[in-house]
Amino acid sequence: MKNQPFLPFTRPSIDERTIAEVGDVLRSGWITTGPKCAELEAALSERLGGRPVRLVNSGTASLELGLRLCGIGPGDEVITTPLSWVATANVVLAVGATPVFVDSDPVTRNIDLNQVQRAITPRTRAVIPVDLAGLPVDRDLLNALAQKHGLRVIEDAAQSFGAHWGGREIGSFGDLVSFSFHANKNFTTSEGGCLVLNNEEEARQFEKLRLQGVTRLSDGGMEVEAWGSKANLTDVAAAIGLGQLRQVDDFNRRRRALAERYFARWDSSLGFSLPPEDREGHGNWHMFQPLLPARLAPRRGEFIAGMKAQGIGVGVHYPAMHLFSLFRQRGHKAGDFPVSEDIGARTITLPLFPAMADADVDRVCDAVATVTAALS
Numbered sequence: 001m002k003n004q005p006f007l008p009f010t011r012p013s014i015d016e017r018t019i020a021e022v023g024d025v026l027r028s029g030w031i032t033t034g035p036k037c038a039e040l041e042a043a044l045s046e047r048l049g050g051r052p053v054r055l056v057n058s059g060t061a062s063l064e065l066g067l068r069l070c071g072i073g074p075g076d077e078v079i080t081t082p083l084s085w086v087a088t089a090n091v092v093l094a095v096g097a098t099p100v101f102v103d104s105d106p107v108t109r110n111i112d113l114n115q116v117q118r119a120i121t122p123r124t125r126a127v128i129p130v131d132l133a134g135l136p137v138d139r140d141l142l143n144a145l146a147q148k149h150g151l152r153v154i155e156d157a158a159q160s161f162g163a164h165w166g167g168r169e170i171g172s173f174g175d176l177v178s179f180s181f182h183a184n185k186n187f188t189t190s191e192g193g194c195l196v197l198n199n200e201e202e203a204r205q206f207e208k209l210r211l212q213g214v215t216r217l218s219d220g221g222m223e224v225e226a227w228g229s230k231a232n233l234t235d236v237a238a239a240i241g242l243g244q245l246r247q248v249d250d251f252n253r254r255r256r257a258l259a260e261r262y263f264a265r266w267d268s269s270l271g272f273s274l275p276p277e278d279r280e281g282h283g284n285w286h287m288f289q290p291l292l293p294a295r296l297a298p299r300r301g302e303f304i305a306g307m308k309a310q311g312i313g314v315g316v317h318y319p320a321m322h323l324f325s326l327f328r329q330r331g332h333k334a335g336d337f338p339v340s341e342d343i344g345a346r347t348i349t350l351p352l353f354p355a356m357a358d359a360d361v362d363r364v365c366d367a368v369a370t371v372t373a374a375l376s
Ligand SMILES: *Cc1c(COP(=O)(O)O)cnc(C)c1O
Pocket: 057, 058, 059, 060, 061, 084, 085, 087, 088, 130, 156, 158, 159, 180, 181, 182, 191, 192, 193
């Protein structure tokens, strides 16, 4: 145990060919938004059934500019989940709208769509569902609900690149779909993201929002009608993405095999709650997240320290965000969303990334047993 290298909970896989291609961009004389971004947008669009795709420099920017594209702002409500990276609700605040949380489904850990229905008011403009750990929210129910109530959907698919619903890839259907290409995601550009849009008119509007509101004119001049952000991606980053796109399906297959090994090797007598096995193959296994036995929830810090002492990195994704000061100040309190609070207090993220060996899963399972026994 002692002489094995530290096993982080995730690590990107960047092959030598991709590294060489990044070198080519750096030597080319054009390192910001240019031909590599155009190539990656076209490749993503082709993969996603021809829908327009526009790159930005983060998943956060893609969500925020997606809200702005829908004209969502002060006085509007946007329904989302408290179990996500805080970006999901921060972007709603950023545009001046109000995030309205609803509780999670205890099995999938995703937003409970029945509760979404009950949270709809005359001010509700949109829903931001999150595919936690890459397990998709039920798109049939979600899109039917949105259609019935005339709501926009900005899918926070930051974690679900390559996942599917009803045999269709996430991003290839629905309303607006946002991906993140942060270093920890299944597909990375180091930092980056993209929005999948409904039509070319939306794509043109989004291009203005992503770069200072500028429209280029045919005579070489420009026009600015409205505010725009500074959120364009670089060609250096896009070159990484083109390399990842060649490999992401292999990465996701490897992640699934590792997850299956976790299920096969897991000692159920330890009292953890495992994630859904996803036998249907919808998800992309972005993360593997058991929930600690309830008695260990107050001792999560000790559990993580114990695993670290065994050479294994453990993450927490995520505490229920309505309990952060930012949202308590806005009136939230413990007890508002009991399912999310319970999951948020017990969740741990164990190592899962494509370069892991089967033996690494065995090592993690053994360490979990050792550390759990030590805390009993
Ligand atoms: C990573 C992530 C984001 C934000 O993406 P960035 O690229 O880091 O801005 C938003 N939502 C979820 C669910 C994420 O996992």
